[in-house]
Amino acid sequence: MSEISDYQQQLLHAIQTEKASVTLMEVCGTHTMAIAKSGIRELLPPNIKLLSGPGCPVCVTSQGDIDAVIELVRQKDIILVTFGDMMRVPGTYSSLQEERSQGADIRIAYSPLDALRVARENADKEIVFLGIGFETTAPAIAVTLEQARSEGLGNFSVFSLHKVVPPALELIFSDPDINVDGLICPGHVSVVIGVEPYEILAQKHRKPCVITGFETLDILEGIYMLLKQIKQGDAQAEIQYRRVVKREGNLVARQSIEKVFKPVAARWRGLGVIPDSGLALREEFEHMDARLKFNIPEMEEIPIKGCACGEVLTGKISPPECLLFGRACTPLKPVGPCMVSHEGSCAAYYRYTPAKGRG
Amino acid sequence: MKQERILMAHGSGGLMSQQLIDEIFKAAWNNELMEMLDSAILNLPAGRLAMSTDSFVITPLFFPGGDIGKLSICGTVNDLVACGAKPLYMSTAFIIEEGFPLSDLRKIAESMAVTAQEVGVKLVTGDTKVVEKGSADGIFINTTGIGIIPEGINYRPQRVKPGDKIIVTGYMGDHGLAIMAQREGLSFNTPALSDCAPLYQLGQMTSQYGQAIKCMRDPTRGGLATVLNEIARQAGVGIRVKESSIPVLEVIRGACDMLGMDPLYMANEGKMVIFTDAEKADEILAELGKLSQTQNAAIIGEVYSDPAGMVLIETELGAERILGMLEGEHVPRIC
Amino acid sequence: MCLGVPAKVIELMANEVARVDVNGNQTEISVRLTPEVKINEYVLVHAGFAMEIIDESIALETMKYLEELLQYE
Numbered sequence: 001m002s003e004i005s006d007y008q009q010q011l012l013h014a015i016q017t018e019k020a021s022v023t024l025m026e027v028c029g030t031h032t033m034a035i036a037k038s039g040i041r042e043l044l045p046p047n048i049k050l051l052s053g054p055g056c057p058v059c060v061t062s063q064g065d066i067d068a069v070i071e072l073v074r075q076k077d078i079i080l081v082t083f084g085d086m087m088r089v090p091g092t093y094s095s096l097q098e099e100r101s102q103g104a105d106i107r108i109a110y111s112p113l114d115a116l117r118v119a120r121e122n123a124d125k126e127i128v129f130l131g132i133g134f135e136t137t138a139p140a141i142a143v144t145l146e147q148a149r150s151e152g153l154g155n156f157s158v159f160s161l162h163k164v165v166p167p168a169l170e171l172i173f174s175d176p177d178i179n180v181d182g183l184i185c186p187g188h189v190s191v192v193i194g195v196e197p198y199e200i201l202a203q204k205h206r207k208p209c210v211i212t213g214f215e216t217l218d219i220l221e222g223i224y225m226l227l228k229q230i231k232q233g234d235a236q237a238e239i240q241y242r243r244v245v246k247r248e249g250n251l252v253a254r255q256s257i258e259k260v261f262k263p264v265a266a267r268w269r270g271l272g273v274i275p276d277s278g279l280a281l282r283e284e285f286e287h288m289d290a291r292l293k294f295n296i297p298e299m300e301e302i303p304i305k306g307c308a309c310g311e312v313l314t315g316k317i318s319p320p321e322c323l324l325f326g327r328a329c330t331p332l333k334p335v336g337p338c339m340v341s342h343e344g345s346c347a348a349y350y351r352y353t354p355a356k357g358r359g
Numbered sequence: 360m361k362q363e364r365i366l367m368a369h370g371s372g373g374l375m376s377q378q379l380i381d382e383i384f385k386a387a388w389n390n391e392l393m394e395m396l397d398s399a400i401l402n403l404p405a406g407r408l409a410m411s412t413d414s415f416v417i418t419p420l421f422f423p424g425g426d427i428g429k430l431s432i433c434g435t436v437n438d439l440v441a442c443g444a445k446p447l448y449m450s451t452a453f454i455i456e457e458g459f460p461l462s463d464l465r466k467i468a469e470s471m472a473v474t475a476q477e478v479g480v481k482l483v484t485g486d487t488k489v490v491e492k493g494s495a496d497g498i499f500i501n502t503t504g505i506g507i508i509p510e511g512i513n514y515r516p517q518r519v520k521p522g523d524k525i526i527v528t529g530y531m532g533d534h535g536l537a538i539m540a541q542r543e544g545l546s547f548n549t550p551a552l553s554d555c556a557p558l559y560q561l562g563q564m565t566s567q568y569g570q571a572i573k574c575m576r577d578p579t580r581g582g583l584a585t586v587l588n589e590i591a592r593q594a595g596v597g598i599r600v601k602e603s604s605i606p607v608l609e610v611i612r613g614a615c616d617m618l619g620m621d622p623l624y625m626a627n628e629g630k631m632v633i634f635t636d637a638e639k640a641d642e643i644l645a646e647l648g649k650l651s652q653t654q655n656a657a658i659i660g661e662v663y664s665d666p667a668g669m670v671l672i673e674t675e676l677g678a679e680r681i682l683g684m685l686e687g688e689h690v691p692r693i694c
Numbered sequence: 695m696c697l698g699v700p701a702k703v704i705e706l707m708a709n710e711v712a713r714v715d716v717n718g719n720q721t722e723i724s725v726r727l728t729p730e731v732k733i734n735e736y737v738l739v740h741a742g743f744a745m746e747i748i749d750e751s752i753a754l755e756t757m758k759y760l761e762e763l764l765q766y767e
Contacts, residue, residue, distance in 0.1 A: 004675055004676060004677070007761065007764075008676070010761075010764045010767070011760075011764065012676065013767070014764060014767040017767070029694045030694060030697060036680060037674065037680065038674050038675065038676055038678070039673075039674035039676055039677075039678025039679060039680045040676065040678065041678075042678040042679060042680070043676060043677075043678045056694055057694065058694050083691070083692065083693045083694075083741070084619070084688075084690030084691045084692050084693075085690075085692045085693060085694045087688065087690060088686075097688070108690050108691060109691075110547075110617075110618060110691050110741065110742060111723075111724075111741045111742020111743070112741065112742070113724060113742050114742070132693075133693060133694070133741075136698070136740055136745065137693060137740065137741055139727055139743070139745075140724075140727075140740070140741045140742065140743045143724065143726050143727070143743070187698075188698045188738070188740060188745065191698070191738060191745050191746045192745070214698075216674070216675055216676060221760060224760065225760070228763065242749070242752045243748055243749050243750070243752040244698075244738050244745075244746050244748055244749070245746075246746070250727060250728075250745065250746055252726075252727050252728070252729065253727045253745065256726075256727070331686050332686055342686070351681045351683055540719075547719060547720065547721035548719065548720045548721065549718070549719040549720075550718050550719070551719070609717045609718070610717050610718040610719060612717065613699070613716040613717025613718065613719050614716070614717070614719040616697070616699045616716065617699050617701075617716055617719065617721070617739070619697045692697060693697055693740065693741050694697065
């Protein structure tokens, strides 16, 4: 028996006794992980479906983009500094992990500021920071770029693969085949962007959105709040994660993104190209744009036959309905983001299936 | 010896090699068996002989809570303890990078001596090679140990059966985190110490329980989750553990949260996972509580017949999820 | 998308850097994005930056209006 509070018990009970058929989507890699870790999915009644959307910035990095980064690290005297998450993401033929084993100088950092230190200590090398992440992470890289510029660090640049969330949400909700009744909104992206983008979405598509935190209790509250809205026919954007998320978000953070980045079209693994969903360095920072500095071309995107991530990510099919699931695509050799992410829909399904004995 | 650093000549077998051996190794490990023969000649008591070998390539060489020397003794001692043997003798082999400071080598040798003495294991033969600068990370150490397994002791995964209880002898993740925190580029100060320790006292205690103990393993690389999965597969059983029962220090949890890592996958160098008969579990736990190195031991779960080969963990909410094997490197994450 | 950890600010240093503590672990982070932060406040830390000041008066366990709603379940 578990030692959770009465309050958690009540929330769980309310969720478990919900009779309506409801499909909720979470769009945050960290939520996917937190939900998996908490075991909430196992406790949900069969009428409540929880889909895992395209919310992991690492996992939605396209093959072509990884190929481009690999092209970069194969050049002489480059040190690539990256978040650990990126090491395993597969390109068409290789990954950063494999490149490192072949001799590429790839270092893992916890903060983009660490890359500045590497740049200062290695004046004879070119240091490139792999910029990945949504609006939570982009401000950190923006500040780092401003810092590098003010220091006159000539050997530092950023390879930006940053993306922003609202266009992907718009895509999901605009799809007439989409079957999502409510959105569990990413807690930390919202710290930066605030509630307004979700208010627009909620109004336009008549779907409730709840900005949710990452503790088990946060997720229970978030789900409960969505169910309540759905039952009442509401379509509001609410904040469950009030201790950190302000309605107006973090203006300073948004301003640093504005100053350094501009929106561009970006390719999302499994979803294709979404306009204005990527962040590229503005003209004033072009000399620190690694793509330009090292002449890295757009890599051809060679679609993998049978990869149905787009449909899994939008809840149209379940993982085993994808032709590649469990055969060409497994957690050890993943193809699309649903499997690349440790707790993506397919990876989670792959692991849970044996325990539950589902076919 | 006038030099301050290791030179290629120290590995060539001549006068300088002899000086190195005398002044660093023999001086630290003086025992009657170190007669400088190529092989040690030993009289062993009767019984099943256990042998274990391990190589140590850790960096940094000196870390909070220990060093590569201490680790090289503890690692092999613990492997012998895990199979039920009393550690008796060890060999040590060194591959040293040209330019390595002799003062560091002395410290390492002394550290090994102190640990070996504590355990009562004798370092009886060894080898030293020197490689060119850049060919080793300072120093690589291999230790091989032998011990005798007393009658009535039989620790094997195949003996693990449904109903058996699972004990961990203390806090999980300390060593892995202490080392991770030293990595260049992570710049964070943690009071976390490696738990590096030789578990010979544990071995003495468990030997009294004979057949009641089915299997022991030290959760080093890959941590507790990896060991549990290995045993589940090798024994063909299902394992269920409770998250809230697994002891983890708050400071380790906090550091892991910061880095996006999981203490259950982080290395331990002074802990044991013990599979025991359900009947004796509480008694064994009480005994562990009396030893300084295993004070924080806890029963964390139980063995079942299914799902065979898998490990499930019960979360705070009472739901079960799979505690899988690590896929790829365990690295700091933002996502 | 975003591991963020609550950390206590224990020292404010030059260049918009602060020393923070997470269960005894200490590190230096940038407070460039939360310039108004004060000592002893808690911040949400992500990738070496404080992202926002945590409002401790809104503790994890209390969503009063939800508790009221739950009474009617």
